Amino acid sequence: MKVDWQIPVEPWKTIAALFLLPKCDMGCTFCASDLGFDRMSYEQACALISSLHGAGYENIVLGGGEPALWRDGKRSLADLAAHAKSLGLTVQVNTNGIRLAEGFANIPDVDRFIFPMDGATSTMHDSLRIVLGSKPTGHFDLVQERVRQCTEAGKQISIGTVLNRNNRDDIPALVQWMRRQLDEGANIHAWHLYRFQAVGRGGVDSEEQLALTDEQFRQACVEAKGSELPISIWRRDDMLNSSTVEFFWFDGGKLHVGGQVWGAAAL
């Protein structure tokens, strides 16, 4: 496909996160994702991934909405992962885990799955992570099963937690949860602690209920980092302005780049 974009080259940004589609099968209370952008076609996604590789990106994150819902005719997420892998990129899938295909953990072209865990109990996690449809709860158990399947397959994972006013006191119990997974053989690459942001389809309406002060967020992160878990723990104050990750999506057929769109909005 003929491309009509130029990827900004910022050598300190080595990770490219792709918003493949807005659709999701969850309605998380803090969702920072937007609804108003295009579902990428297979051709667009492959051309973009090739351009990103050409611009020096080493690592891509296939995300959504929910990337496991992405299709283009017969093409599925596995085809995008295969294209990225053929270029030598590290391939991550940032997923809620619900619609992953059977045997997902054995797909060789995916290096790592990123799963959410937002509370140490189903009561906390499922109050924040709502499954759309007739059975809104059960996501906590599902993530635990996905982690177990990855452990069995030897597949690396990362865990993301959106820290907010409701779950900040869960840090010690989340540390214990993480330790249990490690004891059972999970290959955990990192634990990302994202600060709740009042943006997107869920975040805007949840600000009053979920917003944290700077002090509360930092304190929770200090507590997690002080746990001496043998994994990397990252404090993500504002993921949209990350120094290492850039975001890409299409809207109206045109490529959009997070740093340009949000940077411009902040001026």
Ligand code: SF4
């Ligand atoms: S935060 Fe929840 S609702 Fe938003 S895209 Fe992720 S899984 Fe879907």
